[in-house]
Amino acid sequence: MNNNERYFSERSKPLKASAIREMFKLMADPAVISLAGGSPAPELFPGEELSKIAGKILMTNPTGALQYGTTDGYKPLKELVAERVRKIGSIKEGDKLIITTGAQQGIDLAAKALVNEGEPVVVEAPTFVGTLNSLRSYQAKLIGVKMDDDGMNMEALEEALKNNNVKLIYTIPTFQNPSGITMSLEKRKKLLALAEQYDAVILEDNPYGDLRFAGTDIPTVKSMDTSGRVIYVGTFSKILSPGMRIGYVIANADFVDKIEVLKQANDVHTPLLTQMMAAEFLKKYDIDQYIEKSRKLYGEKCAFMLECMDKYFPNTVSYTRPQGGLFIMCTMPEGTDSNKILAECLKEKVAFVAGNSFEVDADKPANYFRLNYSTMPNEKIEQGIKAIGKVLKEQLG
Amino acid sequence: MNNNERYFSERSKPLKASAIREMFKLMADPAVISLAGGSPAPELFPGEELSKIAGKILMTNPTGALQYGTTDGYKPLKELVAERVRKIGSIKEGDKLIITTGAQQGIDLAAKALVNEGEPVVVEAPTFVGTLNSLRSYQAKLIGVKMDDDGMNMEALEEALKNNNVKLIYTIPTFQNPSGITMSLEKRKKLLALAEQYDAVILEDNPYGDLRFAGTDIPTVKSMDTSGRVIYVGTFSKILSPGMRIGYVIANADFVDKIEVLKQANDVHTPLLTQMMAAEFLKKYDIDQYIEKSRKLYGEKCAFMLECMDKYFPNTVSYTRPQGGLFIMCTMPEGTDSNKILAECLKEKVAFVAGNSFEVDADKPANYFRLNYSTMPNEKIEQGIKAIGKVLKEQLG
Numbered sequence: 001m002n003n004n005e006r007y008f009s010e011r012s013k014p015l016k017a018s019a020i021r022e023m024f025k026l027m028a029d030p031a032v033i034s035l036a037g038g039s040p041a042p043e044l045f046p047g048e049e050l051s052k053i054a055g056k057i058l059m060t061n062p063t064g065a066l067q068y069g070t071t072d073g074y075k076p077l078k079e080l081v082a083e084r085v086r087k088i089g090s091i092k093e094g095d096k097l098i099i100t101t102g103a104q105q106g107i108d109l110a111a112k113a114l115v116n117e118g119e120p121v122v123v124e125a126p127t128f129v130g131t132l133n134s135l136r137s138y139q140a141k142l143i144g145v146k147m148d149d150d151g152m153n154m155e156a157l158e159e160a161l162k163n164n165n166v167k168l169i170y171t172i173p174t175f176q177n178p179s180g181i182t183m184s185l186e187k188r189k190k191l192l193a194l195a196e197q198y199d200a201v202i203l204e205d206n207p208y209g210d211l212r213f214a215g216t217d218i219p220t221v222k223s224m225d226t227s228g229r230v231i232y233v234g235t236f237s238k239i240l241s242p243g244m245r246i247g248y249v250i251a252n253a254d255f256v257d258k259i260e261v262l263k264q265a266n267d268v269h270t271p272l273l274t275q276m277m278a279a280e281f282l283k284k285y286d287i288d289q290y291i292e293k294s295r296k297l298y299g300e301k302c303a304f305m306l307e308c309m310d311k312y313f314p315n316t317v318s319y320t321r322p323q324g325g326l327f328i329m330c331t332m333p334e335g336t337d338s339n340k341i342l343a344e345c346l347k348e349k350v351a352f353v354a355g356n357s358f359e360v361d362a363d364k365p366a367n368y369f370r371l372n373y374s375t376m377p378n379e380k381i382e383q384g385i386k387a388i389g390k391v392l393k394e395q396l397g
Numbered sequence: 398m399n400n401n402e403r404y405f406s407e408r409s410k411p412l413k414a415s416a417i418r419e420m421f422k423l424m425a426d427p428a429v430i431s432l433a434g435g436s437p438a439p440e441l442f443p444g445e446e447l448s449k450i451a452g453k454i455l456m457t458n459p460t461g462a463l464q465y466g467t468t469d470g471y472k473p474l475k476e477l478v479a480e481r482v483r484k485i486g487s488i489k490e491g492d493k494l495i496i497t498t499g500a501q502q503g504i505d506l507a508a509k510a511l512v513n514e515g516e517p518v519v520v521e522a523p524t525f526v527g528t529l530n531s532l533r534s535y536q537a538k539l540i541g542v543k544m545d546d547d548g549m550n551m552e553a554l555e556e557a558l559k560n561n562n563v564k565l566i567y568t569i570p571t572f573q574n575p576s577g578i579t580m581s582l583e584k585r586k587k588l589l590a591l592a593e594q595y596d597a598v599i600l601e602d603n604p605y606g607d608l609r610f611a612g613t614d615i616p617t618v619k620s621m622d623t624s625g626r627v628i629y630v631g632t633f634s635k636i637l638s639p640g641m642r643i644g645y646v647i648a649n650a651d652f653v654d655k656i657e658v659l660k661q662a663n664d665v666h667t668p669l670l671t672q673m674m675a676a677e678f679l680k681k682y683d684i685d686q687y688i689e690k691s692r693k694l695y696g697e698k699c700a701f702m703l704e705c706m707d708k709y710f711p712n713t714v715s716y717t718r719p720q721g722g723l724f725i726m727c728t729m730p731e732g733t734d735s736n737k738i739l740a741e742c743l744k745e746k747v748a749f750v751a752g753n754s755f756e757v758d759a760d761k762p763a764n765y766f767r768l769n770y771s772t773m774p775n776e777k778i779e780q781g782i783k784a785i786g787k788v789l790k791e792q793l794g
Contacts, residue, residue, distance in 0.1 A: 004625075004649060004651035004652060005651070007511055007564060007598055007652075008510060008511065008655060009509065009510060009511055009512055009513045009516075009535070010513055011509070011513075012509060012510045012511075012655055012658075012659060015655075015658045015659065015662070016658065037465070039464055039465050040464075042459075042460040042463070042464055045459045045460060045463040045464070046459075047455050047456065047459025047460075047462075047463065048455075048456065048459075050455050050459070050463070051451075051452050051453075051454075051455035051456040051459070052452070054448075054451040054452060054455055054670070055448045055449070055451060055452030056448075057448075058444050058445075058447050058448035058451055059444065059445065059448040062439075062442045062443075062444025062445075062447070062448070063439040063442060063444075065444075065638075065640055066439070066442040066444065066447070066638035066639070066640045066641065067436055067437075067439055067442070067638070067639060067640050068434070068436050068634075068639045068640060069640055100664075101498055101664040101667075101668070102664050102665055104662070104663065104664050104665045105663060105664045108662055108663050108664070112406065112408070112409060112534065113405060113406060113409045114404055114405065114406055114409075115406055116406045116407055116408075117514070119406075130661070130662060130665070133658075133661065133662035134662040134663070136662075137509065137659060137662050138406070167404060201404055228401075237465075241462075241463035241464070242463075242464060242465045242665075243462055243463045243464050243465060243466055243668060243669040243670065244463065244668055244669075244670065245664060245665070245666070245667070245668040252401060254401035254402070255401060255404075258405060258409055258412075261409070261412045261413065261530075262409060262412065262534060264527070264530065265412070265501070265505060265527060265530035265531040265533075265534050266501065266502060266505050266531070266663070267497075267498040267499050267501050267502045267505070267642060267664065268499055268501045268527070268639075268642070269642070270498075270642070270668075271498070271640060271641055271642040271667075271668050271671050272640040272641075273451070273640065273641065273670065273671060273674075274668050274670060274671065277670075
């Protein structure tokens with residue numbers, strides 16, 4: 001049995017490990033300056049608070065934390081999340097909420113619930129690699145719709161909807177991954193109108209919505225949905241802890257019921273201790289005050305990275321100037337292969353994510369890359385950007 | 398949009414909530430005596446130990462527990478699990494190990510990695526409902542192979558393999574769910590030989606292997622595999638805590654690599670805190686001593702339940718006498734519908750799981766049911782068995 005390939009399902013055959021996750025292995029080398037990840041700043045983790053909370057839960061209610069739980073999630077956490085989300089209008093009458101093992105599971109099970117083999121799904125081009133891989137694993141036909149500075153190009157979207165029987169449109173409207181772009185209010189309304197017209201479901205992924213450090217909030221797509229066609233995915237990964245793996249899906253009850261059945265067969269339920277810890281944290285502490293710290297820090301770090309880029313990057317490259325989130329996207333002249341630039345930068349011990357990872361066709365070279373500013377100290381940011389700038393100048397001539 | 402059914406994928410349409418998980422909701426009524434679950438005894442949970450461990454981890458290494466981790470799992474836990482499993486021969490050269498969010502995720506992703514729509518998969522009849530639902534969600538063609546007192550009927554298995562191009566054989570060889578039956582050594586060898594002959598992969602699920610309270614251990618199927626065709630799934634759910642959701646898959650590296658890629662797109666990684674807690678527990682405490690307590694307790698409870706059944710059940714029903722695990726299967730005269738018996742028992746405030754849940758065709762009435770003895774105190778076990786006995790006598794005449 002040297003070749004196990006023949007045992008693999010068709011859906012799993014084309015899947016490769018995410019370049020970003022693989023990059024995590026590189027990051028184990030402390031000499032590497034990684035601008036590759038999408039991790040929150042570790043100095044913001046409320047370790048002491050969560051330590052006390054975890055200790056107390058297990059001491060006073062061990063059975064609650066250690067026994068099996070219900071698939072839909074720990075009830076007090078569900079209620080607290082609903083309360084938070086209600087403030088931004090992302091939960092409505094007729095909706096249900098389910099806790100998932102990170103937003104990734106919410107996305108994965110929504111895809112599993114909806115997408116048949118070969119069915120067209122619209123994604124932003126570029127978009128989050130985790131969603132691309134999940135959709136690939138259900139053999140979706142991926143259709144990338146190009147991005148403008150204010151979100152998905154609506155003409156391209158309409159064209160895609162007109163020419164394909166699209167069931168699902170996936171979007172990260174706010175501080176998009178990898179671009180940092182935020183979809184304008186007008187485009188959000190247009191997106192809803194087009195989904196209505198072409199009877200498509202929208203999967204709105206909002207991991208970064210809380211992390212605005214400039215400009216003013218724009219309503220979520222879900223909050224403006226009047227026909228129950230938006231499935232909303234949220235997470236605590238960027239505002240509390242990604243290692244706890246707590247996400248949630250909010251949608252019309254029909255959708256959530258189906259996702260719940262699929263979750264039963266996927267992991268039975270999300271671990272209880274971390275759910276209970278999140279609930280206790282929300283009850284005991286003012287998470288908004290804590291988020292405020294994140295906003296301030298990321299705003300400063302983003303500004304600093306942009307300053308360094310202005311200083312060290314050649315003017316043949318352009319980049320986004322996000323108002324929140326964790327990422328800056330940097331575009332090089334057409335025809336440049338970001339993977340070649342990455343290879344050169346890795347020699348200088350600096351890592352980022354090459355653009356092709358975020359593309360429907362990941363084998364095709366892409367002329368852009370993603371930079372993250374949330375985890376590295378400023379001196380490393382400067383050192384890293386300087387090194388990338390040097391490579392860019394050498395390589396782009 | 399009153400009918401969202403039309404949006405659902407073909408794979409998700411037939412899936413219904415597991416009757417067992419639904420039963421959990423009933424169990425919220427403290428007046429109900431539930432012999433339905435498959436939960437470990439809550440009095441065995443080492444709450445105090447885990448409280449100290451969790452508190453310390455979050456205090457001394459908050460970033461380790463709260464930041465993103467690698468998809469394959471927390472390395473020290475992987476090493477400790479490998480060490481344990483090596484003692485029973487279930488990990489070999491060329492194998493890899495991956496931590497999963499409960500054994501359920503291991504089963505689900507193994508199915509996703511291997512099974513194409515319409516492909517024949519052999520399962521024991523009856524078998525674990527979680528696996529049935531997972532296989533259904535990948536549109537496997539399920540083939541049930543009947544059980545003898547010493548495991549799968551090998552003639553029926555060979556017949557199934559001969560007549561179908563079976564890629565995967567799913568088995569719980571030790572203290573099977575729901576039957577409590579253990580596959581004999583001869584049958585394990587025959588199973589391997591048949592898998593070899595018909596080139597099928599074996600998915601060996603072993604959640605109860607540590608819980609033997611009578612008889613002697615039989616080698617795992619994995620330990621006797623010489624061609625890398627057994628995917629082994631284990632879990633801490635029955636020996637430490639199900640709420641922590643920590644399982645693992647061990648198999649030839651090809652299989653585990655594929656499962657890792659699918660896990661990336663499914664939940665990125667299993668929550669870190671609970672993985673670190675399990676590792677610390679294994680390091681600091683003698684889990685075998687703790688397992689010894691579980692064995693003793695379950696042995697006593699099983700014996701007590703069987704005693705009650707001998708006393709209160711009519712002799713028209715027969716039942717298994719397991720040497721370990723958590724379940725007794727009770728068979729009524731042919732033609733009896735266990736769901737009708739369950740409905741009557743629920744009126745008496747006693748719950749168990751009706752047999753049809755464990756069948757490939759769950760809509761067909763089954764003449765057996767599953768009883769669990771691990772969670773209820775003895776007086777409730779007697780009260781429950783007495784009530785079921787009364788219903789059985791009334792209903793079976």
